[in-house]
Structures are given as structure tokens and as C-alpha cells.
Amino acid sequence: xxxxxxxxxxxxTVLVAxxxxxxxxFLVLPLxxxxxxxxxxxxxxxWDSVSDTYTAxxxxxxxxxxxxxxxxxxxxxxxxAWAVTRxxxxxKGFLVTLIDIPFAVSPVIAGLVFIMTFxxxxxxxxxxxxxxxxxxxxxxxxxxxxxxxTFPFVAREIIPVLTARGTDEEEAxxxxxxxxxxxxxxxxxxxxxxxxxxxVILCTARxxxxxxxxxxxxGHLRGRTNTLPLHIEILFxxxxxxxxxxxxxxxxxxxxxxxxxxxxxxxxxxxxxxCHVR
Amino acid sequence: xxxxxxxxxxxxxxxxxxxxxxxxxxxxxxASRSAPRLELRPGAGGSVSSPGAPxxxxxxxxAxxxxxxxxxAPxxxxxxxxAATLAAPAxxxxxxxxxxKSFGDFQAAREVSFSLPEGxxxxxxxxxxxxxxxxxxxxxxxxxxxGGDIRIGGSRVNDIHPSRRGIGFVFQxxxxxxxxxxxxxxxxxxxxxxxxxxxxxxxxxxxxxxxSMEGLEKRYPGQLSGGQRQRVAFARALAPSPRLLLLDEPxxxxxxxxxxxxxxxxxxxxxxxxxxxxxxxxxxSEAIEVADLVIITNGGRVExxxxxxxxxxxxxxxxxxxxxGESTVLSGxxxxxxxxxxxxxxxxxxxxxxxxxxxxxxxxxYGHSAEDAVVESVSFRGSSLELVLEVKGFxxxxxxxxxxxxxxxxxxxxxxxxxxxxxxxxxxxxxxxxLLSSQGNGYNFII
Numbered sequence: 250x251x252x253x254x255x256x257x258x259x260x261x262t263v264l265v266a267x268x269x270x271x272x273x274x275f276l277v278l279p280l281x282x283x284x285x286x287x288x289x290x291x292x293x294x295x296w297d298s299v300s301d302t303y304t305a306x307x308x309x310x311x312x313x314x315x316x317x318x319x320x321x322x323x324x325x326x327x328x329x330a331w332a333v334t335r336x337x338x339x340x341k342g343f344l345v346t347l348i349d350i351p352f353a354v355s356p357v358i359a360g361l362v363f364i365m366t367f368x369x370x371x372x373x374x375x376x377x378x379x380x381x382x383x384x385x386x387x388x389x390x391x392x393x394x395x396x397x398x399t400f401p402f403v404a405r406e407i408i409p410v411l412t413a414r415g416t417d418e419e420e421a422x423x424x425x426x427x428x429x430x431x432x433x434x435x436x437x438x439x440x441x442x443x444x445x446x447x448x449v450i451l452c453t454a455r456x457x458x459x460x461x462x463x464x465x466x467x468g469h470l471r472g473r474t475n476t477l478p479l480h481i482e483i484l485f486x487x488x489x490x491x492x493x494x495x496x497x498x499x500x501x502x503x504x505x506x507x508x509x510x511x512x513x514x515x516x517x518x519x520x521x522x523x524c525h526v527r
Numbered sequence: 528x529x530x531x532x533x534x535x536x537x538x539x540x541x542x543x544x545x546x547x548x549x550x551x552x553x554x555x556x557x558a559s560r561s562a563p564r565l566e567l568r569p570g571a572g573g574s575v576s577s578p579g580a581p582x583x584x585x586x587x588x589x590a591x592x593x594x595x596x597x598x599x600a601p602x603x604x605x606x607x608x609x610a611a612t613l614a615a616p617a618x619x620x621x622x623x624x625x626x627x628k629s630f631g632d633f634q635a636a637r638e639v640s641f642s643l644p645e646g647x648x649x650x651x652x653x654x655x656x657x658x659x660x661x662x663x664x665x666x667x668x669x670x671x672x673x674g675g676d677i678r679i680g681g682s683r684v685n686d687i688h689p690s691r692r693g694i695g696f697v698f699q700x701x702x703x704x705x706x707x708x709x710x711x712x713x714x715x716x717x718x719x720x721x722x723x724x725x726x727x728x729x730x731x732x733x734x735x736x737x738x739s740m741e742g743l744e745k746r747y748p749g750q751l752s753g754g755q756r757q758r759v760a761f762a763r764a765l766a767p768s769p770r771l772l773l774l775d776e777p778x779x780x781x782x783x784x785x786x787x788x789x790x791x792x793x794x795x796x797x798x799x800x801x802x803x804x805x806x807x808x809x810x811x812s813e814a815i816e817v818a819d820l821v822i823i824t825n826g827g828r829v830e831x832x833x834x835x836x837x838x839x840x841x842x843x844x845x846x847x848x849x850x851x852g853e854s855t856v857l858s859g860x861x862x863x864x865x866x867x868x869x870x871x872x873x874x875x876x877x878x879x880x881x882x883x884x885x886x887x888x889x890x891x892x893y894g895h896s897a898e899d900a901v902v903e904s905v906s907f908r909g910s911s912l913e914l915v916l917e918v919k920g921f922x923x924x925x926x927x928x929x930x931x932x933x934x935x936x937x938x939x940x941x942x943x944x945x946x947x948x949x950x951x952x953x954x955x956x957x958x959x960x961x962l963l964s965s966q967g968n969g970y971n972f973i974i
Contacts, residue, residue, distance in 0.1 A: 421702040426716065
């Protein structure tokens with residue numbers, strides 16, 4: 250073994266150790282802390298805090314918001330990815346950049362955007378009051394804010410897959426008389442299904458935990474517009490430590506489950522690609 | 528979008544305007560028609576124009592109309608003759624007239640015109656970027672031409688949806704559906720036509736037998752070799768019984784060893800089925816060996832179209848003279864004896880077989896027109912030697928039989944240059960050595 254090899258091995262050990270230490274200190278330890286605090290006095294107090302009316306309502310609202318936002322963004326992601334990879338049109342590069350905006354913009358700004366649009370000072374306010382539609386400080390606002398923040402996840406996952414694959418299988422299907430829906434279902438979808446699921450999982454994880462944008466448009470009406478992350482913050486501020494950590498434990502558990510799901514999907518998709526691509 | 532489909536209008540009746548008529552509607556009728564068309568015709572020679580009898584001009588015209596196809600679809604044959612006389616030049620099954628296409632600033636096709644008789648195998652040959660694939664995709668309907676007419680079977684198809692043109696398409700990388708097994712790939716076109724299940728099974732079995740792919744129905748494309756994939760692509764394209772088969776660089780993705788074998792397999796298969804076909808290639812030997820008619824494209828233009836022998840023997844343009852076969856381009860060939868009539872600085876192309884090297888020690892024929900040459904290099908080409916000679920400052924290639932006295936670099940020999948392809952602007956023509964032809968040289972140019 251030469252000098253370089255030995256030095257590389259030392260470097261490798263240092264870097265790997267540093268990475269593990271960092272992840273343990275800043276990610277794993279705090280999360281364990283959350284779980285430990287939640288179950289500090291046993292399962293019974295945990296269950297009592299979680300089954301509290303407002304916590305249960307917050308969880309329900311979070312789930313509704315997440316489902317709606319993920320459904321919208323899945324649909325949008327599919328359409329955008331299809332449009333961007335299958336057609337050429339002016340402003341295509343611009344559209345791809347726009348899709349990424351939520352990654353760059355602070356979620357608080359996103360919330361403010363909706364306040365400025367649909368709130369009392371917003372241009373849409375007169376129209377909304379006239380038709381008795383509530384968006385800001387109501388569930389539609391929460392859904393819109395979540396959609397905004399989780400906008401890129403699905404599209405981002407599908408676009409590279411569709412780009413790498415080219416259009417010839419679809420052309421072949423169209424030449425053989427397949428309509429748009431059939432082409433999508435039997436030719437395109439099998440290619441992107443794992444990427445799509447992966448995107449949906451990431452989107453769900455992000456939507457469940459969204460705080461900033463939702464906080465701005467929520468109005469913090471307990472039992473009505475409080476999602477789980479907002480509820481946790483309120484509980485914590487009111488020194489309901491056990492209750493807030495118990496609710497937080499639910500979010501942590503969801504995140505862990507989604508991570509496991511993500512890894513499984515990743516594994517399957519790699520195996521799938523081995524069988525079918527080249 | 529497209530003309531209203533008429534039942535069984537495989538050969539559409541002419542419309543009063545001379546255009547239109549419906550392509551085959553993708554119905555069960557289409558599937559049931561397929562039975563007679565898959566029959567292997569032993570006497571397929573009739574459907575393939577013989578390369579030995581080229582049309583007089585560079586442009587393809589009525590060569591040998593295939594009759595086998597008509598007998599396979601008797602009810603329509605009467606209508607075809609009517610359509611042919613009214614809508615298109617006789618026996619031109621596929622024809623393009625003044626087709627243009629540009630992508631932004633890039634003009635991929637300029638005034639492309641050619642026609643192909645029924646039952647023949649045509650090759651679109653040209654260097655990459657010459658527009659050949661674009662032309663093929665326009666025929667299929669995957670690209671829309673900016674102008675010009677595309678006709679298939681006598682009717683204009685410009686405004687007809689790709690799936691209704693009755694075309695089978697084999698993509699360059701086959702574009703097999705990677706998430707479907709072989710059976711589902713081949714059955715796809717039949718399923719979209721809503722053919723009955725039993726019929727689909729029967730037809731797929733038929734095609735897999737034809738392509739010797741029986742027993743591999745359950746395999747996925749990723750589990751097949753390149754040659755097997757090509758055969759699946761071929762079977763899939765043929766399954767819905769197209770009237771025209773288009774193949775985009777069908778051999779490009781296959782390694783050289785298998786390529787030759789597949790080439791003759793495909794040639795054989797197409798002539799057995801008698802289906803009019805066009806394939807795209809950049810490999811001149813592929814086009815020349817496989818096709819009945821070769822359409823040479825360059826810079827989006829059709830340089831010349833004709834049977835391979837004709838293109839080789841009588842190139843119409845400098846590009847064709849250089850692109851087909853081996854040749855050396857000479858500038859100012861007027862100083863060669865026998866070509867004194869050439870304008871100064873004129874260009875010409877010389878093929879190795881136009882240059883005869885007189886073996887040393889043997890009497891030199893036509894001594895007054897022979898040139899002195901110095902052998903620059905000798906390389907062994909299997910059955911003969913290839914010489915590079917220096918003649919009056921030109922470097923020429925020639926073949927030399929192994930039977931003659933051996934030559935080595937530096938040797939001085941006499942050479943006779945029988946003929947050249949003289950370039951005149953964008954035209955090329957054959958010019959014989961005047962000193963030889965005035966005496967009747969006894970060498971007839973035979974390939």
C-alpha cells in the first residue's frame with residue numbers, strides 16, 4: 250500500500266466519523282429526546298395527551314390538508330413533467346425554474362403571498378366576501394399554503410426519469426393507434442411509477458410537517474385552523490410540555506414511517522430498473 | 528382532423544378533388560385482412576423490382592408494379608387502378624412531392640421528391656444530419672411537413688393521423704415497451720384496434736413464428752439480445768398489418784457481427800411478405816446490398832434516387848459520386864492524357880476500378896495513353912492488393928491482382944485511366960478517356 254492509500258484511509262475514517270457524529274448530535278439525538286419526553290411518564294399519559302380533543306382535531310386537519318395538497322401536487326407534477334419533457338414550447342426553461350421557486354422562497358413569504366392575495370388587503374378580497382368564500386384563516390388557505398410549499402416534489406422526481414427515457418415508446422404507441430390515456434397508462438406510467446411514488450412520499454412528509462407558510466395563513470384558531478405542527482408550538486408555549494412532546498412524537502413516527510417507505514420504494518425501483526432498462 | 532373512415536378502404540377510392548380518401552380504419556376489418564397478407568409468397572421476385580433493369584432517368588418511375596398484393600385484397604384491386612391513374616403516377620405507392628421541413632433555422636428537408644413502387648424496399652441513405660430520418664418521420668406522420676404532399680397508396684396523407692396511415696414503424700433503438708413482455712409488445716397494435724382476444728393470440732403466434740421468437744413470449748425486452756429485440760420490433764410493427772413498413776436505422780444498434788446476418792434476414796423477410804418498405808441508413812454498403820431503390824439525401828435534399836447499380840454506375844451529382852463506392856477526387860484532371868478537353872481546374876472523381884495498372888514485364892496496351900506512375904504504397908485487401916499511385920502529381924488508388932508480378936513502393940509502372948466522373952457544378956457525368964474510346968478499347972464498363 251502506498252502513501253496515498255494510507256492517507257486516504259485516515260481521511261476516510263475522519264470524514265465518516267465526523268458525518269456520523271454530526272448526524273447523531275443534530276438529528277438523531279433531538280428526535281430521541283422528543284420520543285423520550287413523550288413517553289417519560291409511560292404510555293398512559295402519552296395516550297391521554299394525544300387523545301385530547303384539540304390535538305386529535307389538529308391531527309385530523311393535518312391529514313386532510315396533506316391529502317388534498319399531495320393529490321393536487323401529484324396531478325400538477327404529472328402534467329408539468331409531461332409538458333416539459335414531451336413538448337417544446339416557448340418559456341419551457343422558465344417554467345422549470347418556476348417549479349423550483351418554493352425551494353428557494355421562505356415558507357413565510359409563501360404565507361404572506363396568500364394573505365396579500367386573499368386577505369383583507371388583497372385584491373381578491375372584495376370578490377371573496379361578496380361570494381362568502383373564506384380562504385385566509387380557514388382550511389382552504391391551509392391547503393393552498395401547503396400546496397405552494399410542496400409544489401416541486403413530484404414534478405422534480407418525474408422530470409429526470411422522463412427526460413432520460415426519451416419519447417420513442419410513446420411515439421410507437423401513438424403510431425399503433427393508442428390514445429393519450431392508454432399511452433399514459435400502459436407506456437408512460439410503468440416507467441415513472443416508482444419515481445412518482447417516491448415524489449408522493451417526500452411530498453407527504455413535507456406537507457405533514459409544514460409550519461411556516463401554514464402559520465401565517467392559519468390564524469391559529471384552535472380546533473379549526475390549527476394543524477398538528479402549529480398545535481405543538483402552542484402547547485409548548487403554554488408549558489404543556491408532555492402534551493406537546495406527545496403530539497410531536499406522532500409527527501416523528503410519521504416521518505420515520507415515510508422514510509422507511511421511501512427506502513423500500515428506492516430499493517424496488519432500482520431492482521425494477523435493472524430488469525427493464527437495457 | 529382526418530377524412531371520415533370508410534369501411535375496408537384499404538385502397539381508397541379517389542375523391543373528386545383527387546386528394547383525400549381514407550386510410551385503413553383501425554377496425555377488426557383491418558385485423559381480419561391480415562390473414563392473406565401474411566402468406567409467404569414463394570414467387571416474391573415479382574414484387575421486387577429487379578436491380579438489373581433500372582429506369583432510364585435518375586428519378587424513379589413506374590418500375591415493376593407488384594401484383595401479389597392486389598391478389599391478396601381482391602375487392603380493392605379495381606379501385607386501386609382508378610386511384611393510381613387519378614391521384615398518383617402509375618405504380619408509385621409512396622410518393623413525396625416538394626416536401627419541406629425546417630426546425631427553427633435548420634432546414635431538414637428541402638423540396639424532397641421521390642417515389643417508390645409497391646412491394647419494393649427503399650433505402651434513404653445519407654450522412655448524419657442529411658434529413659433522412661426526418662423524411663421517414665414525416666411519412667409516418669411523427670413530424671408535420673411545412674409544405675408539399677406525401678402520398679401513400681395514391682391518397683394524400685398529410686392531414687391523416689399517424690395511426691390511420693397504415694404504417695408499421697421500427698424505431699432506431701426499437702422503442703420496445705420495456706414494461707411489457709414480448710407477447711404484449713407484439714399484441715399492442717391489435718389491442719388498440721380492439722381485435723378479439725382469440726384473434727390477437729393467433730396473430731401474435733403467427734408473427735412470433737415468422738420471426739422465430741416462439742417460446743420467448745414471456746420475456747421482457749431487457750432480457751433479449753439486440754437481434755431478438757429487432758425481431759420483436761419487426762413483429763410488433765407488422766402485427767396490425769400495415770401497408771407500409773418504415774425502419775429507422777434498423778441495424779445501427781447491433782454489433783457488426785450480427786448485422787450482416789440480420790440484414791439478409793430482414794431483406795428476405797420483407798420480400799417474402801411483399802410489403803413496401805423504406806429504411807434509413809448511413810451505411811452505403813447496407814443500402815446497396817439490401818435495397819431495391821436507394822434515395823441519397825444530403826443537406827436535406829434528394830441528390831439522386833435509383834437502383835443501387837445505377838447510383839454506382841451513373842452518379843448524377845458530385846456528392847453521389849463521392850458517397851457511393853470508393854473514389855478519389857482530383858482537381859485539374861485535364862492534364863491526364865486522354866482528358867485534355869476538360870476545362871482547367873475542373874474536378875472529377877476516379878474510382879479504383881477506373882485505373883488499370885499494367886503489370887511490369889507485360890506488354891502495355893494503348894501505350895500512347897498510358898501514364899507513368901510511381902507506386903506509393905501496397906496494402907493487402909484479402910483477394911487483391913490495393914495500390915496507391917502517384918500520377919502527374921495526383922494520388923490515385925487502384926486494385927492489383929495477386930496473380931501479377933509483385934510490386935513494391937517506389938516501383939515505376941504504366942497505368943491506364945479509362946474514365947472519370949467529371950463534376951460540372953452540381954452535376955456529375957461519366958467522361959471516357961478520349962484516346963481509348965477513339966480506338967474502341969475493348970474494355971466495356973461492366974459492374
